[in-house]
Amino acid sequence: xxxxxxxxxxxxxxxxxxxxxxxxxxxxxxxxxxxxxxxxxxxxxxxxxxxxxxxxxxxxxxxxxxxxxxxxxxxxxxxxxxxxxxxxxxxxxxxxxxxxxxxxxxxxxxxxxxxxxxxxxxxxxxxxxxxxxxxxxxxxxxxxxxxxxxxxxxxxxxxxxxxxxxxxxxxxxxxxxxxxxxxxxxxxxxxxxxxxxxxxxxxxxxxxxxxxxxxxxxxxxxxxxxxxxxxxxxxxxxxxxxxxxxxxxxxxxxxxxxxxxxxxxxxxxxxxxxxxxxxxxxxxxxxxxxxxxxxxxxxxxxxxxxxxxxxxxxxxxxxxxxxxxxxxxxxxxxxxxxxxxxxxxxxxxxxxxxxxxxxxxxxxxxxxxxxxxxxxxxxxxxxxxxxxxxxxxxxxxxxxxxxxxxxxxxxxxxxxxxxxxxxxxxxxxxxxxxxxxxxxxxxxxxxxxxxxxxxxxxxxxxxxxx
Numbered sequence: 372x373x374x375x376x377x378x379x380x381x382x383x384x385x386x387x388x389x390x391x392x393x394x395x396x397x398x399x400x401x402x403x404x405x406x407x408x409x410x411x412x413x414x415x416x417x418x419x420x421x422x423x424x425x426x427x428x429x430x431x432x433x434x435x436x437x438x439x440x441x442x443x444x445x446x447x448x449x450x451x452x453x454x455x456x457x458x459x460x461x462x463x464x465x466x467x468x469x470x471x472x473x474x475x476x477x478x479x480x481x482x483x484x485x486x487x488x489x490x491x492x493x494x495x496x497x498x499x500x501x502x503x504x505x506x507x508x509x510x511x512x513x514x515x516x517x518x519x520x521x522x523x524x525x526x527x528x529x530x531x532x533x534x535x536x537x538x539x540x541x542x543x544x545x546x547x548x549x550x551x552x553x554x555x556x557x558x559x560x561x562x563x564x565x566x567x568x569x570x571x572x573x574x575x576x577x578x579x580x581x582x583x584x585x586x587x588x589x590x591x592x593x594x595x596x597x598x599x600x601x602x603x604x605x606x607x608x609x610x611x612x613x614x615x616x617x618x619x620x621x622x623x624x625x626x627x628x629x630x631x632x633x634x635x636x637x638x639x640x641x642x643x644x645x646x647x648x649x650x651x652x653x654x655x656x657x658x659x660x661x662x663x664x665x666x667x668x669x670x671x672x673x674x675x676x677x678x679x680x681x682x683x684x685x686x687x688x689x690x691x692x693x694x695x696x697x698x699x700x701x702x703x704x705x706x707x708x709x710x711x712x713x714x715x716x717x718x719x720x721x722x723x724x725x726x727x728x729x730x731x732x733x734x735x736x737x738x739x740x741x742x743x744x745x746x747x748x749x750x751x752x753x754x755x756x757x758x759x760x761x762x763x764x765x766x767x768x769x770x771x772x773x774x775x776x777x778x779x780x781x782x783x784x785x786x787x788x789x790x791x792x793x794x795x796x797x798x799x800x801x802x803x804x805x806x807x808x809x810x811x812x813x814x815x816x817x818x819x820x821x822x823x824x825x826x827x828x829x830x831x832x833x834x835x836x837x
Contacts, residue, residue: 380404380495381422385415385441386430386457391482395428398484404491412441419448420594421646423605426494428478428487431458431465439465442472448602451501453494457482503569520553520560524694530557530686537684538564543636545621545681546659548688551738551821554659555619557688562615567655570614573607577618582625587644590631596645608641612652621681622662622673632656633677656681691736695729698740702728705741706756709748717751723758731761732799734830739821746819800834803827807836 384395387410396406407422409415411433418424427445429438442454456469459480466477475494478487520531537544538561546554555574562572575589583597591606607616618624624632635641636656640649658681667673691698702720710717720728733739747760803820807827810816817827830836 380425380491382406382491383409383415383418383422383424383427385409385412385427385433385438387411387432387434388430391430391457391480394482394484395487398482398487399491402488412436412444415441416444416448419445420603422603423609424449424452425498426453426455426491428455428457429474431456431460439468439472442469442474446473451498453498455490455494499569520556522694523696523700524689526689527694527697530688533684534561534686535564537561537686539566540684541655542683543656543658543681544684544686545664546657546686546688548659548661549690549736550661550823550826551736552688552690553737554688555617557686558615558617558657558659561657562617562655565615565655567614571611572614573611573616575607575616575618577620578623582627585625586628586631589628590641590643592644593646596643600645603643606643608635608652608654609650611654613654615655615657618656618658620660620662621658622660622664622667624673626672629674629677633674633680636677636680690733691740692732698729698733699725701737701740702744705744706748709745713745713749715748715751716754717748717756718754719756721755721757724756724761727758727761730798731802734799734803734826735821737821742819742821799830800836803830803834804836807831 382399382404384392384406386392386395389410392408392410396408399406407418407424409418415427415429429441429445431438433441438456438458442456445452445454453475454473455476455478456465456474457478457480458465469477475497476490478490520527522528522531534544534557544558544561546557548554559572562568575585577585579585580588587596587600587604587606589606589608591604591609592600593603594600618632631641635652635654639651639653641652642649664673664678664682668675668678691701706717706719709715728740735742743761744756747756750760751757803816806819807813807816810819813827814824817824820827822830
């Protein structure tokens with residue numbers, strides 16, 4: 372785990388002389404840095420148990436100890452830590468030894484406050500560069516294609532334009548939409564277009580953890596705060612300072628955490644679990660939900676004041692079935708991506724498969740479409756994907772529904788549209804039934820469909836499936 376850098380640093384000063392510790396601390400009184408003092412290696416390591424330290428100034432001679440011997444234990448506890456060795460007895464050999472053990476720089480006594488501040492700023496800049504490299508590597512290694520935000524659908528175009536406008540502000544944004552519509556992708560795009568783009572982008576998946584673990588994941592904890600807390604850990608808020616925190620499925624945020632999050636959004640203050648010390652962080656909050664938060668407020672399941680704070684700007688992502696213009700573009704994009712990823716010579720879809728793609732309602736939205744095409748690319752034994760690889764027996768129903776819809780274009784009877792909708796419902800029902808029957812569990816079926824287990828249960832109840 373690595374530490375994040377913001378405009379303020381947590382600085383550790385390790386020296387056995389109180390006057391030196393005080394002098395170094397005074398160097399940072401006009402800046403927003405926080406300093407911690409230690410007289411020996413034991414105290415220094417104890418500080419690292421309690422705090423997330425960014426930069427350490429370590430004296431070469433600590434009474435009967437050597438500062439050189441402290442470098443490795445410090446880096447073992449905090450691999451991201453920048454260490455500056457201080458000594459009144461400078462030598463080339465000592466400097467080389469310090470660098471070999473992992474020190475970042477070397478400082479000779481007596482200390483010049485201006486030199487100390489410049490050195491601290493230089494080490495901070497180095498860490499910022501490391502964070503940028505980590506972010507680039509993460510982007511390059513991302514294993515899934517991003518759904519296209521460039522859309523031919525008018526509603527989607529307006530949504531993307533709105534997201535780009537709000538990105539330049541500091542406003543909290545609530546992204547609504549069904550599961551699988553790409554809310555997380557939109558949140559990442561807002562971050563990338565913001566003034567925080569060079570900072571970290573972190574994600575909290577609210578339904579994935581218990582209330583206790585989620586609180587620790589969000590705010591961090593100190594050693595001994597609960598059973599299993601063997602060392603101090605920063606939370607996502609700590610690590611995202613200067614960047615954007617995306618809280619996915621915010622409607623599942625436990626009631627006991629809601630007031631803590633509200634306080635952070637209002638005051639930028641929070642406490643780690645087990646530590647009463649207030650902390651501050653500069654983090655922008657984006658959130659997403661597929662639930663009706665207003666209804667949850669009425670049922671006392673979600674705080675109204677928190678909803679107001681989260682919902683400064685609201686963006687609703689339409690489901691894939693409401694933007695058919697995009698289905699073909701997305702399916703072609705996914706086909707190219709997965710063909711290259713899996714080394715398959717698949718170049719397109721048969722006409723029947725194309726009809727299925729544009730006819731099927733895709734209840735799991737973009738995620739289901741992506742999963743279906745990846746599976747089809749892997750199983751395809753020719754250069755074109757056929758309908759049987761996309762939905763089994765549902766392909767014939769899809770083709771039938773397509774023919775019915777074409778015929779209905781010349782039929783002005785009022786029941787034509789209802790008939791098409793019924794046909795599409797049958798396609799969805801048959802597809803769900805087929806996937807469930809071929810899966811080992813409902814969770815596996817939900818993953819294959821690209822929807823949540825809750826949505827799958829609701830769909831099965833809707834269609835009367837066992």
